[in-house]
Amino acid sequence: MTEARIRRNALTLVVLLVAGATGLAYTAYRRDITQARERVATGSLVVQTPCGPIEYAAAGNGKPVLVVHGAGGGYDQGLDFARHLIDGGLRVIAMSRFGYLRTPLPGDSSAAAQADAHACLLDALGIRHAAVIGASAGAPSSMQFALRHPRRCTALILLVPAAYVPRPAGVSPLKMPAGTAFLFDTALKSDFLFWVAMKLARQTVIRAILATPPAVVESAPADEQARIAQVLDHVLPISSRRLGLENDGAIVSSLPRYDLERIGVPTLVMSTADDLFGTFDTALYTAEHIPRARLVSYPSGGHIWVGHQKEVVSEIIAFLK
Numbered sequence: 001m002t003e004a005r006i007r008r009n010a011l012t013l014v015v016l017l018v019a020g021a022t023g024l025a026y027t028a029y030r031r032d033i034t035q036a037r038e039r040v041a042t043g044s045l046v047v048q049t050p051c052g053p054i055e056y057a058a059a060g061n062g063k064p065v066l067v068v069h070g071a072g073g074g075y076d077q078g079l080d081f082a083r084h085l086i087d088g089g090l091r092v093i094a095m096s097r098f099g100y101l102r103t104p105l106p107g108d109s110s111a112a113a114q115a116d117a118h119a120c121l122l123d124a125l126g127i128r129h130a131a132v133i134g135a136s137a138g139a140p141s142s143m144q145f146a147l148r149h150p151r152r153c154t155a156l157i158l159l160v161p162a163a164y165v166p167r168p169a170g171v172s173p174l175k176m177p178a179g180t181a182f183l184f185d186t187a188l189k190s191d192f193l194f195w196v197a198m199k200l201a202r203q204t205v206i207r208a209i210l211a212t213p214p215a216v217v218e219s220a221p222a223d224e225q226a227r228i229a230q231v232l233d234h235v236l237p238i239s240s241r242r243l244g245l246e247n248d249g250a251i252v253s254s255l256p257r258y259d260l261e262r263i264g265v266p267t268l269v270m271s272t273a274d275d276l277f278g279t280f281d282t283a284l285y286t287a288e289h290i291p292r293a294r295l296v297s298y299p300s301g302g303h304i305w306v307g308h309q310k311e312v313v314s315e316i317i318a319f320l321k
Contacts, residue, residue: 044057052104064091099242136161195236
């Protein structure tokens, strides 16, 4: 066999191996994205309100708690977090904010308009008063709910909040980890690209999208690693969340200072010192200016409080009860 023929055979083998691997990867992607689409399509209801259609899921008994999800979320992200609250004797209402899953993005999608939509959802469900948990990019509308509908808000919990903090002119209140902008413009525009990024660049996704030091996740116990894996998996389908992500990006990039001193409900603010989005600073500032607010912070855990899930849930249940 000539050397040229050996090279041709080797090249053919490489091409076949690459084609086979690509086919297997795409088959795995089709399986995962189909499961993701089926999951989000079967776990919620859509209610018509004066603020437009709003998707939600409700579970549990006891005092009502409206869970307002962060960027990349939806009602499913709220339920994932709130399952232990349900076990703790609370009634959880998890909704999809504007532009997420089956809640459309209206012309006015500001934090104030979202807060009014929270009230519209509660009206549709016959709930007069509720506590509100606003996580990450869900914090602005949660604070606005406490300000715009103070008689309906019984308590306010702000978890790793996207909120105002004094910065130099032109500087966003939140920090952006390395790679966040790149992934936002690439992987977060495509279900397939995000799936590939999770498989091939998981540490980069954890740092840039979950704003958490990868080493913190690697050293976490097995149950916490499983929770983080679920958080990532449940970002799919990203295509059904893209409009909400873009709207959140516009809101949090230029957050104004709210009239924090007028928030009169019991307030709990929580964050971690190594949150790569910089919410430790926003949590400190917010807790300092909301009257009698309580601040709970942890030295590590990143934006998804790795290693502190049980503590966070226990603090919230004790606070609400």
